[in-house]
Amino acid sequence: xxxxxxxxxxxxxxxxxxxxTHAAESGHPGGSLxxxxxxxxxxxxxxxxxxxxxxxPDRDRFVLSKGHAAPGLYSVLANRGYFPVEDLVTLRHLxxxxxxxxxMTSTPGIDMSSGSLGQGISAAVGMALSAKLRNKDYRVYTxxxxxxxQEGQVWEASMFAGARKLDNLVVIVDNNGLQIDGKIExxxxxxxxxxxxxxxxxxxxxxxxxxxxxxLDAAFKEARETKGMPTAIIIKTVKGKGVxxxxxxxxxxxxxxxxxxxxxxxxxxxxxxxALCRK
Amino acid sequence: MPEVKKIATRESYGNALAELGREHDDVVVLxxxxxNATKTNIFQKAFPERHxxxxxxxxxxxxxxxxxxxxxxxxxxxxxxxxxxxRAFEQIRNSIGYTHLNVKIGATHAGISVGRDGAxxxxxxxxxxxxxxxxxxxxxxxxxxxxxxxxxxAYEMEGPVYLRFGRRAVPVINDRPDYKxxxxxxxxxxxxxxxxxxxxxLCVHSAVEAAEMLAADGINxxxxxxxxxxxxxxxxxxxxxxxxxxxxTVEEHSIIGGLGGAxxxxxxxxxxxxxxxxxxxxxxGESGPSAALLEKYGLDGKGVYKTVKEFVG
Numbered sequence: 001x002x003x004x005x006x007x008x009x010x011x012x013x014x015x016x017x018x019x020x021t022h023a024a025e026s027g028h029p030g031g032s033l034x035x036x037x038x039x040x041x042x043x044x045x046x047x048x049x050x051x052x053x054x055x056x057p058d059r060d061r062f063v064l065s066k067g068h069a070a071p072g073l074y075s076v077l078a079n080r081g082y083f084p085v086e087d088l089v090t091l092r093h094l095x096x097x098x099x100x101x102x103x104m105t106s107t108p109g110i111d112m113s114s115g116s117l118g119q120g121i122s123a124a125v126g127m128a129l130s131a132k133l134r135n136k137d138y139r140v141y142t143x144x145x146x147x148x149x150q151e152g153q154v155w156e157a158s159m160f161a162g163a164r165k166l167d168n169l170v171v172i173v174d175n176n177g178l179q180i181d182g183k184i185e186x187x188x189x190x191x192x193x194x195x196x197x198x199x200x201x202x203x204x205x206x207x208x209x210x211x212x213x214x215x216l217d218a219a220f221k222e223a224r225e226t227k228g229m230p231t232a233i234i235i236k237t238v239k240g241k242g243v244x245x246x247x248x249x250x251x252x253x254x255x256x257x258x259x260x261x262x263x264x265x266x267x268x269x270x271x272x273x274x275a276l277c278r279k
Numbered sequence: 280m281p282e283v284k285k286i287a288t289r290e291s292y293g294n295a296l297a298e299l300g301r302e303h304d305d306v307v308v309l310x311x312x313x314x315n316a317t318k319t320n321i322f323q324k325a326f327p328e329r330h331x332x333x334x335x336x337x338x339x340x341x342x343x344x345x346x347x348x349x350x351x352x353x354x355x356x357x358x359x360x361x362x363x364x365x366r367a368f369e370q371i372r373n374s375i376g377y378t379h380l381n382v383k384i385g386a387t388h389a390g391i392s393v394g395r396d397g398a399x400x401x402x403x404x405x406x407x408x409x410x411x412x413x414x415x416x417x418x419x420x421x422x423x424x425x426x427x428x429x430x431x432x433a434y435e436m437e438g439p440v441y442l443r444f445g446r447r448a449v450p451v452i453n454d455r456p457d458y459k460x461x462x463x464x465x466x467x468x469x470x471x472x473x474x475x476x477x478x479x480x481l482c483v484h485s486a487v488e489a490a491e492m493l494a495a496d497g498i499n500x501x502x503x504x505x506x507x508x509x510x511x512x513x514x515x516x517x518x519x520x521x522x523x524x525x526x527x528t529v530e531e532h533s534i535i536g537g538l539g540g541a542x543x544x545x546x547x548x549x550x551x552x553x554x555x556x557x558x559x560x561x562x563x564g565e566s567g568p569s570a571a572l573l574e575k576y577g578l579d580g581k582g583v584y585k586t587v588k589e590f591v592g
Contacts (some may be wrong), residue, residue, distance in 0.1 A: 112349055113378045118338075119342050121342070122341070122343055123349065125348060130352055133307065152338075153342070154369075155340060156336035157334070159334070
């Protein structure tokens with residue numbers, strides 16, 4: 001892993017998130033920014049994929065179960081070469097192939113449509129099962145929000161994945177601690193998250209800083225070595241990470257920056273970029 | 280007179296799946312703890328490794344089916360109509376419909392002929408729900424012969440299909456050499472000039488019986504087996520309206536939004552004629568033997584005969 005390169009890329013991904021949501025005058029920056037590192041790690045380090053051959057049946061799959069983080073996924077896909085980075089500003093515009101939530105029939109590189117919480121994980125489980133049925137060795141990754149764990153379907157899918165010992169499946173929980181109505185523990189606490197997945201027969205990895213690429217690297221390596229059970233990686237992240245005025249604010253779950261906020265956010269991200277380039 | 284062969288369409292479904300499984304190794308069958316009732320256990324016996332019991336988790340089953348289809352398999356997700364179209368509506372809508380994935384939904388125990396289990400399990404709303412999903416094909420076969428043809432046709436087409444089956448054993452009515460099944464093409468079982476009865480599922484048999492009784496009274500009824508409810512054979516519906524001037528629809532489904540609704544929508548736009556919809560008249564079902572229920576709600580041959588006779592006047 002080239003950490004500096006990935007850090008720079010994660011910063012580029014953040015710029016794409018801010019560009020997209022600002023241009024869309026809507027969208028979900030908070031939960032996209034918290035996942036910038038993990039999405040970058042998956043698409044630039046972990047997954048066996050090729051933007052030139054997005055339909056390869058043996059590729060690894062990714063399902064963004066927390067589909068509202070689409071600006072983050074689009075930004076990663078664009079930076080990875082699935083489509084032009086310039087198109088990110090068409091997010092949510094009429095006629096754009098970048099729909100408000102991921103749509104597999106309109107956007108190159110999207111393995112599954114999502115947006116209705118709780119459903120993506122089931123599709124990921126189906127993809128992992130499919131590999132087992134046909135002795136294929138691709139792996140399947142899915143990213144869930146911590147608030148999403150309140151959906152019952154998440155646990156239907158987890159029970160099945162654990163019971164079927166789908167060790168080609170990695171469930172990642174973006175534990176940024178906030179959902180639309182406030183702190184997850186105030187709304188309807190999903191804690192303890194790790195013990196729940198453990199009880200559903202997952203190998204559980206807690207990552208204390210999910211915005212730290214070294215910690216992510218260690219976790220995904222451990223997942224790869226895990227046999228006989230699926231892995232849950234619970235990453236503690238900061239919602240809005242990288243844009244100081246958005247950090248830790250539930251209000252930035254589904255709100256776009258206005259022109260002034262946009263300028264502030266981009267300036268901050270440019271400073272990070274300059275600092276990384278000096279390294 | 281030889282006894283008519285009777286078989287439930289859910290059993291025909293199980294047999295058809297086993298046959299399909301022998302021909303195609305990408306067929307995988309999912310169930311939600313009802314394999315003995317949906318009859319996917321017939322497939323399970325033949326291909327245990329390709330039969331996936333998801334347990335009592337229909338929402339998850341639909342998502343798993345979507346994932347299997349997204350990776351090139353052809354899943355048949357099976358459960359009772361109530362738990363497929365009803366409980367898992369949004370999963371079907373978003374994970375299967377919006378994605379237009381190649382998932383086939385085998386919904387058994389549809390309609391009131393479920394019988395003694397009662398209203399909680401008698402799904403009279405599934406066609407209405409499924410019809411609103413863009414790109415969803417809906418087939419409600421009338422007998423054993425048609426189920427086999429429909430399952431094969433569903434496999435051969437790309438995209439989501441909702442297959443509707445019943446619990447009750449029904450007579451085989453399509454066992455003839457010239458029978459041809461084509462998705463979206465209704466079958467005229469009997470030509471007529473006074474009224475056209477358009478039916479689906481086990482009600483096709485009721486319509487045929489009714490037409491025979493009507494003939495004895497001098498009423499010449501056309502009978503159409505409308506096995507595909509979406510896409511509806513509008514051309515045939517309009518032809519029937521033009522030739523008879525009066526339409527009756529028969530289905531074990533709510534008269535709201537099902538076959539009757541679809542036929543009315545087509546006729547309103549293209550050839551308005553008086554229509555009588557026979558079905559569940561905005562009421563829930565109840566427990567009882569299936570034959571008694573079909574009689575009570577006017578869905579057996581006699582019931583259809585009575586309603587049509589009154590309607591024709």
